[in-house]
Amino acid sequence: MSDDVMVLAEAVHKSFGRTEVLKGIDLSVRRGQVVCILGPSGSGKSTFLRCINHLEKINAGRLSVDGQLVGYTERGGRLHECKDSEIAAQRREIGMVFQQFNLFPHMTALENVCLAPIKVRGLSGADARKRGGELLTQVGLSDRMDSYPSQLSGGQQQRVAIARALAMDPKLMLFDEPTSALDPELVGDVLDVMKDLARSGMTMVVVTHEIGFAREVGDDLVFMDDGVIVEQGDPREVLANPRNERTKQFLSKVL
Amino acid sequence: MTSDSASTDVAKGAPEAIKAIPVRHPGRWVAMAVIAVLVAMFVHMLITNPQFHWSFIWDNLFTPPVLAGARTTILLTVGAMVVGVVLGIIAAVMRLSPNRVLSTVAFLYTWFFRAVPRLLLCVMFGTAGILYQHLTLGFPFDKQLGDLFGLNVDSTILTVDMNTLLSGFMAGLLALGLSEGAYMAEIVRAGILSVGDGQAEAATALGMSRGLTMRRVVLPQAMRVIVPPTGNEVIAMLKDTSLVAYVPYAELFFNYEAIGSRTFQIFPALIGALLWYLAMSSVLLVIQYFVEKRFSRGRTVTGTGIRLAFLNRGKPSTVGGADV
Ligand SMILES: Nc1ncnc2c1ncn2[C@@H]1O[C@H](COP(=O)(O)OP(=O)(O)OP(=O)(O)O)[C@@H](O)[C@H]1O
Ligand SMILES: [Mg+2]
Numbered sequence: 001m002s003d004d005v006m007v008l009a010e011a012v013h014k015s016f017g018r019t020e021v022l023k024g025i026d027l028s029v030r031r032g033q034v035v036c037i038l039g040p041s042g043s044g045k046s047t048f049l050r051c052i053n054h055l056e057k058i059n060a061g062r063l064s065v066d067g068q069l070v071g072y073t074e075r076g077g078r079l080h081e082c083k084d085s086e087i088a089a090q091r092r093e094i095g096m097v098f099q100q101f102n103l104f105p106h107m108t109a110l111e112n113v114c115l116a117p118i119k120v121r122g123l124s125g126a127d128a129r130k131r132g133g134e135l136l137t138q139v140g141l142s143d144r145m146d147s148y149p150s151q152l153s154g155g156q157q158q159r160v161a162i163a164r165a166l167a168m169d170p171k172l173m174l175f176d177e178p179t180s181a182l183d184p185e186l187v188g189d190v191l192d193v194m195k196d197l198a199r200s201g202m203t204m205v206v207v208t209h210e211i212g213f214a215r216e217v218g219d220d221l222v223f224m225d226d227g228v229i230v231e232q233g234d235p236r237e238v239l240a241n242p243r244n245e246r247t248k249q250f251l252s253k254v255l
Numbered sequence: 256m257t258s259d260s261a262s263t264d265v266a267k268g269a270p271e272a273i274k275a276i277p278v279r280h281p282g283r284w285v286a287m288a289v290i291a292v293l294v295a296m297f298v299h300m301l302i303t304n305p306q307f308h309w310s311f312i313w314d315n316l317f318t319p320p321v322l323a324g325a326r327t328t329i330l331l332t333v334g335a336m337v338v339g340v341v342l343g344i345i346a347a348v349m350r351l352s353p354n355r356v357l358s359t360v361a362f363l364y365t366w367f368f369r370a371v372p373r374l375l376l377c378v379m380f381g382t383a384g385i386l387y388q389h390l391t392l393g394f395p396f397d398k399q400l401g402d403l404f405g406l407n408v409d410s411t412i413l414t415v416d417m418n419t420l421l422s423g424f425m426a427g428l429l430a431l432g433l434s435e436g437a438y439m440a441e442i443v444r445a446g447i448l449s450v451g452d453g454q455a456e457a458a459t460a461l462g463m464s465r466g467l468t469m470r471r472v473v474l475p476q477a478m479r480v481i482v483p484p485t486g487n488e489v490i491a492m493l494k495d496t497s498l499v500a501y502v503p504y505a506e507l508f509f510n511y512e513a514i515g516s517r518t519f520q521i522f523p524a525l526i527g528a529l530l531w532y533l534a535m536s537s538v539l540l541v542i543q544y545f546v547e548k549r550f551s552r553g554r555t556v557t558g559t560g561i562r563l564a565f566l567n568r569g570k571p572s573t574v575g576g577a578d579v
Contacts, residue, residue, distance in 0.1 A: 053460055055456060055459065055460065084464065084465065085464065088459075088462045088463065088464055089462065090462075091459065091460055091461070091462040092461070092462030094460070095460075096457075096460040098453060098456070098457065100453055102451075102453040102454060102456065102457035103457075104454065104457070104458075104472055104476075105476065106475050106476055115461075115471060116458075116461040116462065116463060119463065119467055119471060120461065120462050120463055120467070161457075164461070165460075165461070168461060168462065
């Protein structure tokens with residue numbers, strides 16, 4: 001059973017100074033599952049996502065990806081902090097897509113996609129470009145490979161960012177509101193790419209306000225509020241008749 | 256058919272190009288006239304005043320001591336800038352390190368070398384040979400530790416005579432390079448801080464190490480902010496190498512002063528030096544222009560703040576022009 005679990009969070013706590021942002025998150029994401037996280041602003045969705053690839057250090061609880069503790073190794077019943085290189089190795093297996101895309105503006109789309117595979121995975125330039133070309137074609141940008149980010153629309157940039165993350169062959173993809181910074185008519189293209197990815201069996205944790213996406217491809221929907229998970233279940237179920245009062249309130253505003 | 260569409264274009268009233276009478280600027284014409292007269296007077300003075308001794312200046316412009324001096328000046332400029340840029344990057348990265356000891360050391364370094372005049376540094380490095388006669392390379396505190404255990408320890412690997420090491424050239428190079436490093440540190444730091452957090456974060460999330468992130472993602476973007484002031488630093492350095500004359504060491508200014516006092520043509524010798532510095536600086540200005548163009552790559556399509564500022568000033572829309 002545990003072989004089947006990709007992400008396992010047990011009582012995860014995170015504070016910034018004195019403010020506690022995550023107050024005990026329990027969540028398990030099975031291999032191939034798409035979990036959508038919904039919740040009001042400031043509820044800690046981004047923070048939780050960032051904990052999963054150790055961009056933030058958790059203060060208490062346990063968090064593991066593919067059976068490996070994030071940022072620590074356990075030896076003789078004690079936790080040892082991982083070296084930077086070990087943490088980097090863990091992050092390689094986890095792709096992340098940001099709300100603001102964060103493409104490297106001094107590189108073309110193809111260079112963005114190829115940088116980490118060449119420098120981190122040690123792929124040859126030719127192999128990386130071949131694979132990068134395939135990925136950019138997959139996200140519908142075969143004709144924009146040599147464009148700089150500033151020459152691309154927001155939706156195109158976000159699709160390059162997805163291709164860049166996929167180029168590392170991650171076993172898990174994290175999306176932090178990938179369509180929130182986009183004009184409405186550009187959202188569809190990005191969601192289509194994500195839907196294809198979900199159907200291909202990628203394990204995904206997606207923070208989003210796109211109810212339609214959650215309903216269509218989500219296997220599980222998690223509603224977060226004030227640092228805890230207040231409701232969780234089948235998206236169609238939760239969206240149709242939410243049980244928690246705060247979920248009801250939030251959905252009445254979003255829907 | 257074609258004539259049809261053309262006539263409809265006109266019929267739809269594609270408006271006639273505007274032929275307005277431009278605003279007159281009489282003030283500009285007056286100013287230009289005044290300036291023209293002043294320039295003419297100045298040129299006349301340059302040519303007719305015998306103090307300038309143009310033939311003397313010309314005869315000395317390419318003599319061996321002048322050429323040797325110019326070569327030294329160029330070497331000093333390049334050398335001091337290389338030392339300065341390397342130190343500056345190291346100090347800037349240290350300054351931004353989460354390690355408090357490293358950031359404090361970097362802060363103290365920049366504070367000290369920005370607070371001390373370069374001329375003073377040059378003279379002091381020139382006389383530092385008095386302070387330490389020899390520079391010894393070995394295990395730190397070897398003698399003291401040896402005494403502590405009653406042993407006669409000497410781990411000296413290498414001994415160098417300070418007067419040889421701190422030759423005039425090295426003294427000048429170190430004085431200027433160390434000083435430059437402090438200024439470059441501030442420039443590099445501003446450049447690094449100008450790159451959004453999201454960039455390093457995206458690189459980190461891809462599994463890139465801190466060093467790789469710095470080299471491939473942050474610094475190349477910081478270049479856009481670092482390069483223009485660095486160009487100015489190079490030009491300032493070219494001029495500041497004249498301070499090395501007081502180390503003392505024979506660079507361009509030193510040699511021209513020597514020519515001046517030997518021939519009693521002090522002022523013409525200074526003019527000769529002036530022409531050399533003018534020419535070399537001008538070459539650097541041209542290089543700076545092209546280098547800046549190169550480093551604004553990937554930023555030229557959407558209007559950045561810099562570009563908008565230029566547009567508002569009514570200048571051509573190049574990014575980061577060479578304003579010196
Ligand atoms: N680096 C930080 N330092 C201090 N406080 C932080 C930091 N990052 C996040 N916070 C705080 O943690 C809380 C949760 O932030 P988080 O970004 O996780 O919320 P979110 O659910 O993603 O909200 P949004 O929908 O607006 O993105 C907020 O109150 C925020 O101010
Ligand atoms: Mg967020």
